[in-house]
Amino acid sequence: MTTLAMSKALNEGLRRALERDQKVLLMGEDVGKLGGVFRVTDGLQKDFGESRVIDTPLGESGIIGTAIGLALRGYRPVCEIQFDGFVFPAFNQIASQLAQMQLRSLGHVSLPIVIRIPFGGGIGAVEHHSESPEAYFAHRAGLRVVACSNPADAFTMIQQAVARTDPVIFFEPKRRYWDRGEVDLALDPGDAYPLDRAKIIVAGTDVTVLAYGPMVKTSLEAAAAAQEDGRSIEVIDLRSLSPFDAETVCAAVERTGRCVVVHEAPVFAGLGAEIAARVTEQCFYHLEAPVMRVGGFSTPYPPSRLEDHYLPDLDRILDAVDRTFGY
């Protein structure tokens, strides 16, 4: 086992992917010489060459569109969108082309493309650098959407995503890039926890908290704090947002009878809404209280001096937990 920061764990995972399959390419702005603005691709162009680790011109639509062309030619591009807020120019290529080529071709064409997107806030940044756009992509059939929350998962999930035949939008919680954790660098991704399953991180009896990406750590902190109050909080890392692991989640909620979903994205029409509806429908008779959602307000992401008020924290999560006990 090695202790690694999440960004380094991703770097190691990408390295393995490049070594494993000659058709894997990395492409994006500043990913080559600079090694990425978060250093996630550090050192890879030096070792694998400019042909495989490509510094692209500045255009998100161009990055994804040419990646599609490369995939049509048999390559497996891993694209980087530098920040969440900059994915929107590429939205047409992702939504109209990447997501639909499988159906358009009746299965003749698959596009095994991974789009890595650092997402979420809490880094004191200016506009467009703290977004959580995962719901737009989860809503688009034809795409798979995942979010890692810790270094060990980051290492295996990125490799698993690259190995997939379907396109994968891979969200990386940027404020957790520097969090360190134990990573088994010898673990084969084929033996690792499956990409599309949720994981119970901490078992509990009183309420099931569902989180992904940056909110997993916050939820664990909330669970620890709740123990002092004598509350036993279960924390599940969803990991896969689309498809959603209803089996694991519903089994858990049926045991505890209470559920709280946490994400940074605004609550209104966020992923929590889909999860809440689905859990309510499938676990109805087991529910002691409605499924609660904790997330951002229905506003654009605020200036960084206000972001601590905007982002869900330990207290907001526990407040939601308390409210589930008010029924």
Added chain:
Amino acid sequence: MTELKQFKLPDVGEGLTEADIVKWHVRPGDKVVVNQIIVEIETAKAMVELPSPFEGVVAGLLVGEGETADVGTPIISVDVSGGSGEMTGAPADTERLPRAVSPAERAGGSGSAGADIEDLVPSTPAQAAAKPGVQAGPTPKQQRQPVLVGYGVKLGRTTRRSRKPGAAGSGSIQVPPPPGARPPATAADAPAAAADARVTVLAKPPVRKLARELGVDLAPIEGTGPSGSITRADVRAAAARRAAPGLVAAAPRLAAAIAGAAAGPREERVGVRGVRKHTARAVAASAFTAPHVTEFLQLDMTATMEASQRVRDLPEFKGVRVSPLLFVAKALLLAVARNPMINSSWDDAADEIVVKRYVNLGIAAATGRGLIVPNIKDAHALSLPALARALSGLAETARAGKTTLTDLQGGTITISNVGVFGVDSGTPILTPGEAAILAFGQVREMPWVHEAELAVRKVCTLALSFDHRIVDGDLGSAVLRDVGAMLEDPVRMLAWA
């Protein structure tokens, strides 16, 4: 013989539901070939020429020039019987291609429209039907509203498609079907933090609210709703029942079902959930794993019955329920002390028999939700009054549905009182994890040989089932004999205590 085909006004994609017939290029009797331009129509101030889909002879023009037709209405009928086939089309000449006609052209148009009118079939389908050789088309059930791109918007309808019986509500999208109630005992795979697990209660929010308002505890209620959930009626019935508790609650739903069976359908399906489900699993597991042998002993209980009466009056037993069960329990505990091997379990994995040095005495209890076997911990160490209190406390708790998981776990030997059901004996099935179970039946007066003479005595039958992997006939019989001896002469308990 004629074979008539009709060309229905198509969706030409102009965003209207109808079009005007401006000018027919053919008349009845004319020969037409596929793709030959036969009519100009006007939609939203644009003119479109329509090519014929058929080859043959024009039989009738069904909509007149200047008339408006809905999309989907037949506008021309063509007799295709004579042709070489409808497929050979017009030559690919740009002049013949369907094209939009400019307003300027239209304004200076040919003006031959008027001459054709008297040859036209009347415009309404009904009138057309009156003419021989012309069929009026059926009004299309589903029309489309043409839009700029594609076939156009389907117009709505106001009637439902009819469903097959029993099919209602099957259209909801959900991933796994909702599982039934989880019984408390199988929470073994639940997180270990469960110190005392709740019995999972299934009730939707309004029902929970009602229960709270009426002060009714949902846990012991057997739900009659979907998936075994508790309904409002169940809650109200429980509230009413609170006024009249019974010794053993019969299964009300089953009784009602049987009562209703005469009047209603010939079968009733009773869901297997909760405690009943768990019991079913447990007895099946037990019965098919441990080789069961049952031995019987019929004995004269008269002395015990008298002793029971005298003990009841003792001050130590004031307020405590004393019944023959107390004596059977005590006898069994003493028999276990004399024959420890009967109080053990079979460890398959280790190929070992685990002999317990304590007795957690299980008492099979029939509750409204089914059979459960709570046990009295360390019963061997209890005084008789304490044992009596434990027994009645156990029964009360079971009736109230408040038996905890801990109560249900860890038993080492069981007693099953089948006498309350009015039978003499039975072949009890071992509680999983135990080596023996003692059933005793009803005490009733029977002819007996007492002191070498026929007498009427209080007689009951004991049945001891044991796990033949652990207990051989020798041991089983010894235990049974011991218990029987103590019940025939309770003073013997003093000797063996």
Added chain:
Amino acid sequence: MTVDMDGAAAAAPDLPSVDGLAGAAQELVQLLTPEGERAEHPRYSLELSADEIRALYRDLVLVRRIDSEAGALQRQGELGIWASLLGQEAAQVGSGRALGPRDMAFPTYREHGVAWCRGLDPMKLLELFRGVSHGGWDPAAHNFHLYSIVIGSQALHATGYAMGIQRDGETGEDGAAAIVYFGDGATSQGDVNESFIWASVFNAPVVFFCQNNQWAISEPLEKQSRIPLYQRARGFGFPGIRVDGNDVLACLAVTRAALQAAREGQGPTLIEAYTYRMGAHTTSDDPTRYRLAADLEAWKLKDPIERVKAYLIRGAMTSASFFEGIEKEAAELGTQIRRACLSMPDPRPAQIFEHVYAEPHPLMAAEREQFTAYLSSFANEEGAR
């Protein structure tokens, strides 16, 4: 055949004034006049046998027939919509026949002529416009990508594909190239401009073939550019060339040269095929609302097929029976297409859930199961239409 990419740029006329956009007075590569006479061009030559010319004529006629039959079928309610290529046959057949077997073509949604040249069954196109599938053919089977309806998005795909060719090392005289088709309107789209950037910066072997048919639905060329489209390439750093889009010989010659240049590592070329959309944008459009019949009449005199016919007759390269034979073949093709269209089966309802993902997906499986059960819960088992 000579190629001179630098020459093309150098010979480009000075930037015209704003008024100087219309008409064919601009520099334009032409090898066959509208009257059917052979012309010479200093940089492009073409040596074709009589057989080859006749083959091109046949292509043009059959392509037009497919197009007109499909248009008629739409007017008869058999297709939801059809985008006609009337008038653009030469641009498509000329460029289509320039493609080598390893080259990959990326069309828009109007390149039925290129599809024909690549050997794709025309019924696959009708399937799309009838609403049976969104295309559904295997791009690798004919090296012809699926139709792209989002304007210009395919330009990036072609460029990426060309970057893949580079990585595969399939460059050189026997190498491969990509060609992407788009219209004048598409040159305003961001994706097309981004593809120019990528192609030039990476020197990708891709040919940008723009059919400037003068109209983007109702928007005339002036709404898309102040300068002739072929001159746009210069701003991105690669050659642009304008060709008479109604001249099949010129289109063939210029496209061949551009493809060869791409294969040999000289990077991209922008070809502007100057032509006219004789029909409507699609069957839902009414061009009489925004253009004059007089313009149409002027372009009829430049018909791409007529000039080849005139050339064949003038050059005594055919007999009357040849033309009759072609007409007959066209009529039969029309009949075949009609028959196939009328008998095309509708997709099964459960097909909604097929080919959404390459790998198994729990929600797809669950939804398909639910939907199938739902459908069979109705008393009569007709489909939901």
